[in-house]
Amino acid sequence: MSLPVSEKITNYASAYMGYCVCGTKNKMSHCEEYLKGLFHDCKSNIERMQERIPESDYQNLQHFISHSPWDWQGVMERYAARWPPVLLFCAKKSPAV
Secondary structure: OOOOHHHHHHHHHHHHHHHOEEOOEEOHHHHHHHHHHHOOOOOOOHHHHHHHOOOOOHHHHHHHHHOOOOOHHHHHHHHHHOOOHHHHHHHHHOOOO
């Protein structure tokens, strides 16, 4: 039996838990809410995400994305480390966006 999408996202996000710490607070729940919003049909902005993700809070989500000093570079490095070496080579060769 397959896990619900919500649980799959939580399991996937757990690999990045250490990067979502701001000071002494773990912001992993906000990270999971954001990921769930990104995988939802209507992901145009945080307001739409918040409307469709029941456990989310607009203000907390907005602050997490806009102002929290979570380690986004660490997340990107961890994500890149999970890629096969060939894809990493291509990613390093592509121009920065």
